[in-house]
Amino acid sequence: MFKKKALLRAIVATSLTSALVACGGGSSSGSTPPVNQTPPTENTGNFIDSPVGGLQYEAKPSGITGVTGDDGRFRFMDGDAVYFKVGNYFVGSADGAKMISPKSIGLTNEDAVANIARFLQTLDDDGILENGITINNAARETARNSTGGEVSALDLSSESAKAGILELTEKNSVQRAELVDRASALGHLNQTLADFEAASKVSCSSDDAAVENDDLTGKFFGRIGNGEITLFEFSSTTEFKEIANDEGKQIERSGSWSIDGQAKTLTLTFEGGSDTVGVCGTGQGIILDDGETPMIFWETAPFTSSQDETFQIATGTDQGTLLQLNSETKAYSMLNGTGTSEQGTYYVEGETNPFFYLSPDDNSGFSEAFFLKGQDNRIAIYLQYTTEGDVNNLTAVGTATATPNLTDVGPDTFAGNSFLLRNEGENSVYMLDFTNSSFVRYTNETDTGEQGAVFSKGTWSLAGNALTLDADGGASETFRAWDAGNLLFVADEGSDILARLYKTQPVTLGTFTGEYNVNIPTENVVNNKLVINDNKTCSYDGTACEWAINTKGHAVVSFPGKPEQGHIWQVAGRSSAFGFVMKHEDANDIEPGFMTRQ
Structure with a gap:
């Protein structure tokens, strides 16, 4: 993310850096070129x-x-x-x-x-x-x-x-x-x-903008990245609050703050101690430098929207909730594997740095989302609270990431289509092919969550948004599914774990040529080079091959005189992301992996 x-x-x-180098000098038209020029x-x-x-x-x-x-x-x-x-x-x-x-x-x-x-x-x-x-x-x-x-x-x-x-x-x-x-x-x-x-600014130098009290007072600054989510609120001339999720550990503390403009330092004093760090402005936020790892904290950005929106909520305890906002009625609903888990009304709060605020119908608490200037994607820091009497208890710190709006799934969502899940961080890949009534699945993750290539097939059925896969041999799984354009969100029924399956698109002749890296985690294959030529020839890890596009729009790589075939799925809307499965004579002998354009 x-x-x-x-x-x-x-x-x-x-x-x-390149621009500075390019401006650094010139050459005389009368000079003699060097004999041994660098290629x-x-x-x-x-x-x-x-x-x-x-x-x-x-x-x-x-x-x-x-x-x-x-x-x-x-x-x-x-x-x-x-x-x-x-x-x-x-x-x-x-x-x-x-x-x-x-x-x-x-x-x-x-x-x-x-x-x-x-x-x-x-x-x-x-x-x-x-x-x-x-x-x-x-x-x-x-x-x-x-x-x-x-x-x-x-x-x-x-x-x-x-x-x-x-x-x-x-x-x-x-x-x-x-x-x-x-x-x-x-x-x-x-x-x-x-x-x-x-x-690009990663440290405070002598000519960086100094930060004064007014630059922080009444403002929020946040950071999302490297397993850490942090939000600072400087609510008055002396008070601050920090809320964070550091690799699953939730932090909430408050205290006082002060700035030394001449020394360019910020001191945060809280119960049990204090921290003094270097501070400077970037125009979009502030850099805090502890002398080891300078970090940018972005100022919060206004939440403005005149249309319905959908966000995926991810917290330490809940990775599977979809949040839908209705811009006309200001109503919201939360969806996961249990169905509609929460409904309520949302508001835009704050005068200078508005955020959206969720108030559930059952009055059990509230949630807030803060968007950040300069942060990737349309992504916000998400805070969830429960209310007991007059006390608000922070229960979750996570993110809310914009996704395409949801539409109802139907038979046409699946029949004749293929879907791909790529999680390179966890070395997992999952591919599904559907016909009108049957499915074929390739994955490199076993039921126990361990690495191991698995091939299965069977029939599928749909009841509302509940997709059931009945595998040959008796195993059956039911998922709730939501269509989001090139994305398909699925969650095990009753679960709060949400998966993002990407629809695939046909590989096309005019754009498939090029060089790719193939990785197959179960075979310890790392960056095998696949070169696709425009004359339907190719080479895979130095071995000559041929390629074609089958009726489903998948590319198929074959090796003359050998039964092995590499089958390639392209992620819809992506030019670099592919799924790759090496198939052998035995249908159960598969090697699922990733393919990425160089």
Whole structure:
């Protein structure tokens, strides 16, 4: 969940360093070139307006081609210019660099920058820009068969131009009815770049902005990352409260605070001791430096929404609750494996830094969610309280992460479709193929939770949102399921553990070529290299192979004269994430794993 922030901080930091190096000197046209020049090296960069995945690119003159990864990553050689497109829509080009954005292409032409930002943001598969921009295969294929044009020069007030772009979103998880407007697109782009610049600051130097009392008084600052969730409230000129969840350990303490502006230090005094740390401002928050590990704490951001929203709630005790907000009635409901676990009304609280506040109908307590400037995704710190008389007791500290809104599942949700769960942190993978009445499952996790490849098949049925899998041999499982675009949320009936299954999409000829890393945890296979060529040949860990696309849209890698086959599922809306299963003659002999585009 937090991988993107660390990546983007590294992108910005490296970009700034590269820019300084590039400006550091020049050469004389009359000088003699060195005899032994260093050959050009391959580099990687990232396309940013939020990271943009699914952009086609070509680096010239090296000839490197590909599709940007979910993190916006592309490859280029020293001296290359990189050209970006979506089908027949030419997005633009810029000199190869560690970070490229619409501003790198449009430069001082704000109209060009706005057009590119509007185009990319409109194409985002799930419509949640904060978790990255993803351009899916269907959009690229539609764009390949369209008239297209140079995006920076399009007249986006033209009905025909608008209709052409909106047509590209017809198979998105969230189809667009209108283009993202100019002000919103530029606002998002500028805020994104400002956040990345702020995120690149990891320490307080002598010229950093000093923090004064007014910069903290009456404000909240928080941090989510590295197994830790922390929220500070500086409620008056002398009092503070800290609430945290540190790798499952819940912390709640209060005390007094003071700032030494000249020394740039903040002192927190609480029962049993005090802490003094360095402090400086970043524009989006503050950096606290204990001399060992400087950390950014983001100021809370207003919660503003004029539409229904859905969030996944995750706390130390509950990983399986979906929160639905009705913007018109201000009602909310919480859903998990037990059904609807809570209902009530939500409010927006606070004048300068509003957060949303949940009040359940049974008056058993309340919950609060605080959004943070510069934080990944549309993600908030979530606090849950129970009320006993006049006393409010903190019972849970966790996160609330935006997801696409839920729709009812039906037979068409499953029949003929495939789903994939990838949890690389826990080395687990789970794949399901459905026909009209049967299913096939591949996983590398046994019923005891241990690693072990498991193949099963059987029949499935649906009653409301309860999905039942009856495996051959008698085993039966029932899940509650909710459709969220390219996501399928499932929970064991009666459970508070929620899983996110990703729908898969057909692999397409035009975008599958490239280099991939394959990892199979049960076989201790780490980063086996799979190279897919455009002539239907390939190589896997140095062994020659051939590939094709089957009727379900999965890629199949075969080895001449051998029975083994590698079957590949692509995550819908993602250009870099795949599931991989090596199959053998014995149907029960499988090797499930992950595949990621290099």
